[in-house]
Each structure stands twice: as structure tokens, then as C-alpha cells.
Amino acid sequence: MAAAPAEVLPPGKRTKQDTSCLETPMVFPTMATASWSSLPDDLVRGIADSFLTTNDVDCYVDLRAVCRSWRAATDDPKANASDPRFCPRTWIVLDEVFQSDDRRILLNTDTGRFLRKKIPLLLDYYVAATTNGFFVLADRSPPHAARVFNPLTGHTVRFTVPMPPDVRIAFVGSWRKASPFGLVLLGDLCCKIYTACPGSEGLVSNDCQYGYNIFRKAVVGGAYPHTAGQEFLHAFSKLFNLLRYLHGDVVKVFSTDLPQDANDVRIFLVGSATHIVVVIKTQGTLFVFKMDIELGKLEPLQSISNFAIFIGHHRCLRVDATKFPGIETNCVYYTEHLGSSAHICKYNIKEKKVERISEAPEFVKQDQQFVLVTDRPFTIIHLLCSYTINIPDSQLALQQMS
Known part of the structure; x- marks a missing residue:
């Protein structure tokens, strides 16, 4: 005789399981x-x-x-302020679009990570722009002593030297063997380079009319302090030979002024871990070279791997394009200025092809700044291009003028 089929209850009438076991404390391993x-x-x-x-x-x-x-x-990160492990090496401060009185947006260019920080300390000082993740501060009362603030560790290094009022660019790091943690300040109005270390009694001032623009481009592009030594000078001599072939003015090509003519030559220096990328912009196209400092040679560059480069007349940077949606690898992004407006363009290094991101201009000039046509950037490309073509004025200089 066949066995009776098992009874299958409807879903709503299934037998309720005994839940008393859930009341028994769970036993975890000792490690947990x-x-x-x-x-x-x-x-x-x-x-x-x-x-x-x-x-x-x-x-x-x-x-x-x-x-x-x-x-x-x-x-302890505060035990040695110059320890590169604790310095914001891959961070930039997005100081134009999202900043408020005491809040800043920082960006890790290698990982694509944004960090919004509330820093009340900034309200107590004049703040100078930096190019490598630090904040350079100046006391509000004379003689406006300088100090360096690391936003990732919260550590402040005090300097006794005064902050010059015309400083718009600052670099923090090694600039000579005797001082592993130094301060480099650039005064655009007077074309002077100021240097100091924490124990300095005064600033060392260098009037650098001829080489100022070159040095400035190296700093704002992350190529400094690699731009030192005889190897760099040897490689740069080959770059000057190339400039003569392009009929470029040695002083003007590194200028922060916008080109007045499509044939004007402009050069941008972008630092990487092992070499300097040299981007030459002229006649609506780009030429990309690799400057090998150790070998002292300059050669055409066919690829920058998974990276992308953003260049501007005020700042340049390199990012890991695989960490940023919408940014293509092995490309150079830049702005093409037409009077009071600007387009974002992309140059593919391998294909040697230039194309506009959009037919409509993305920036319009207001006073001395290029602002986005929209209220907020649509993409990370808009944000980074804005970072490269704009830079804040010195807060100390503005206060003295008022």
C-alpha cells in the first residue's frame, strides 16, 4: 500500500518554529x-x-x-614633522569651490578619496595657498609669524620668520640637506623666492627675475624639489634647444599669463615618482616629454599608464585616472582660453588627438578668476580644471590693502 503523501502547508499556515533557542546567549570564539x-x-x-x-x-x-x-x-606622527610617511604627499586642498571659513575639502589624487574637514584653527590666522596638502598660516598680528599646519595629523610647526604679504604659492618640505623640513614661499608681485627652516631667525630672500617663472612652474606642478642638481640642468639644456626650434621665448613660455596668440608656446612641469613630465602647448596641440633627472635626458613620452594630467597656468597635478569616474587614462586635460571664456580640452597621448569636452564654454572670467558657468561642477573634470586655472590671493596682502 502506497504511503500517504506528505502534507504541504500553505505558506501562511506553516508551522511556527520554536524560537526558544534564540534566547540562548551565542558563544563566540575567544578572539572575538x-x-x-x-x-x-x-x-x-x-x-x-x-x-x-x-x-x-x-x-x-x-x-x-x-x-x-x-x-x-x-x-607618533608628531614626533617628526618631516617624516614623509605622515606628510600629505598625495593630497591637494580644493580651496576655491567648496571652502568656507573653517571647512576645507581635501582630495587624495592617488586614491580618489575626498575628505571634508572642519578646521577652526584657520579662523585665527591668514591662510596661504599650498601645493602639497599643508596649510601655511600667518599670525594676524605683526610681525605675522609663519607656521605650518598638517591637516591630516593636526600638528603645527612654528616658525619665527614673518610671512611676506605677497605670497600666493607655498611649498613645505625638504629644500636643503641641512633642513629636512623647510618652507618655500613665492612672491608673484616681486618675483622673489623666500626660504626658511623652523630655527631660522629670518627669511632668506632670493630675487629671481629671470628664473622665477621656471621655479614657480616646478613648484605648482609637483616637480620641485626634483629640479635640482647638474642632471636637471643638463636635461633642461635640451629643453631649451627644443624651444629654439619652436621659436619660443625662454622667459615667456613659463609665464602664468594666458597666451595672447594661438602660436604662443607655454610649458608645464608635472612631477611623478621617478621623472618630470614636460607638456609643451602650442598651435592648438600638445607635445609630451619625459625628463629623466638621473640620466639628464629629455625624450618623447608615449604613455603615462593609468594616470591623467591636469595642467593650468596656475597649478598642475597628476591623478590616478582609474580612481576617478569619467577621467580617461593616458590623457592630458587643459583649458583653452578664448577671451573671457574657456573650454576644457582633452589630449590623448597615445593617439595624439585633441578634443573638447563640451561645445559650450565651461568657464567665464570674473575679475581675475575663471568661474564655472554652472553653480556647481558637473564632474570631477570640471573641479580639477578649476583648481589648475585659479588660485586665491594672499589673505595677508588683502588685509593690508583694506
């Missing part, structure tokens, strides 16, 4: 119930080092704040 503070030091250091690998120093600082044992297992 252990205190976070008892994690092995090697494991803590491994996690901390992963943050330093991507230059996410703020995350490293947050990790150290968890407990005393984690702080003991890791190095």
Missing part, C-alpha cells in the same frame, strides 16, 4: 570576545601601515586614538 586593545602589536601595525601606504594619514591618526596599546604599537 577579547578586548580590541589586546590585539597583537604586529596586527595593529599591519593595519596602520596599510593606511600609510595610501597616504590616508587621518585614518592612521584615528586608529592610534582608539586605545593606549594601539598608540604604543605605532609611531
Whole structure:
């Protein structure tokens, strides 16, 4: 005799399972119930080092704040301000579109990570623009002593030297062997270069009328301090030979002034880990070269791998294009200025092809700045192009004029 078929209850009438087992405390392995503070030091250091690998120093600082044992297992960023592990090497400060009195947007150009920080300290000082993630501050009262603030660690390095009023560009880092942590200030109006270290009693001022524009381009493009030594001078001599072939004025080609004619030649220097990328813009097209500092040679560049370059007459930068949606690899992005407006263009290095991002201009000139036609940038390309063609005036100079 066949067995009776098993009874299948409708979904709404299924037998309710016994849930008493859910009331029994769950038993976790010993490791899971252990205190976070008892994690092995090697494991803590491994996690901390992963943050330093991507230059996410703020995350490293947050990790150290968890407990005393984690702080003991890791190095203190404030113990050595010049330690490159704790410097904002891959960060830029987007100081034009999103800033407010005490808030800034920082961007990690290698990972594509944005960081919005509230920094009340900025309200107490005049703030100068930086090119490598630091803030250079000046006391509001005379003699306006300078100091350097690291927004990722919260550490401030005090200088006794005064901040010159015409400074618009600042660089923080090694500029001579005797001072691993130095301050380089550029005065655009007088074409002077000021340098100091924390123990300096005064600024060292260099009047650099002839080479100022070259030095400025190296700083704002991340090519400084690689631009030093006989190898660099040897490679640059070959660049000057190329300029003579292009009929370019050696002084004008590095100028921050916008070209007055389509045939005007402009040169941009962009730093990378191993070499300097030289971009020559003329006659509506670009020429891209690799300047090998160690070998002292200049050669055409066929690829920048997964990176993209943004160039502007005020600043330049290199980003990992794979971390930014909409940015194409192996391309140079720049603005083509036509009177009081500007278009964003893209140059594909491999295909040697130039194309506009949009038929309509993306920027319009207001006073001395190029502002986006829209209220907010549509893409990261708009944001980074705005960063390269605009730079704030010196707050100290504006205050003295008022």
C-alpha cells in the first residue's frame, strides 16, 4: 500500500518554529570576545601601515586614538614633522569651490578619496595657498609669524620668520640637506623666492627675475624639489634647444599669463615618482616629454599608464585616472582660453588627438578668476580644471590693502 503523501502547508499556515533557542546567549570564539586593545602589536601595525601606504594619514591618526596599546604599537606622527610617511604627499586642498571659513575639502589624487574637514584653527590666522596638502598660516598680528599646519595629523610647526604679504604659492618640505623640513614661499608681485627652516631667525630672500617663472612652474606642478642638481640642468639644456626650434621665448613660455596668440608656446612641469613630465602647448596641440633627472635626458613620452594630467597656468597635478569616474587614462586635460571664456580640452597621448569636452564654454572670467558657468561642477573634470586655472590671493596682502 502506497504511503500517504506528505502534507504541504500553505505558506501562511506553516508551522511556527520554536524560537526558544534564540534566547540562548551565542558563544563566540575567544578572539572575538577579547578586548580590541589586546590585539597583537604586529596586527595593529599591519593595519596602520596599510593606511600609510595610501597616504590616508587621518585614518592612521584615528586608529592610534582608539586605545593606549594601539598608540604604543605605532609611531607618533608628531614626533617628526618631516617624516614623509605622515606628510600629505598625495593630497591637494580644493580651496576655491567648496571652502568656507573653517571647512576645507581635501582630495587624495592617488586614491580618489575626498575628505571634508572642519578646521577652526584657520579662523585665527591668514591662510596661504599650498601645493602639497599643508596649510601655511600667518599670525594676524605683526610681525605675522609663519607656521605650518598638517591637516591630516593636526600638528603645527612654528616658525619665527614673518610671512611676506605677497605670497600666493607655498611649498613645505625638504629644500636643503641641512633642513629636512623647510618652507618655500613665492612672491608673484616681486618675483622673489623666500626660504626658511623652523630655527631660522629670518627669511632668506632670493630675487629671481629671470628664473622665477621656471621655479614657480616646478613648484605648482609637483616637480620641485626634483629640479635640482647638474642632471636637471643638463636635461633642461635640451629643453631649451627644443624651444629654439619652436621659436619660443625662454622667459615667456613659463609665464602664468594666458597666451595672447594661438602660436604662443607655454610649458608645464608635472612631477611623478621617478621623472618630470614636460607638456609643451602650442598651435592648438600638445607635445609630451619625459625628463629623466638621473640620466639628464629629455625624450618623447608615449604613455603615462593609468594616470591623467591636469595642467593650468596656475597649478598642475597628476591623478590616478582609474580612481576617478569619467577621467580617461593616458590623457592630458587643459583649458583653452578664448577671451573671457574657456573650454576644457582633452589630449590623448597615445593617439595624439585633441578634443573638447563640451561645445559650450565651461568657464567665464570674473575679475581675475575663471568661474564655472554652472553653480556647481558637473564632474570631477570640471573641479580639477578649476583648481589648475585659479588660485586665491594672499589673505595677508588683502588685509593690508583694506
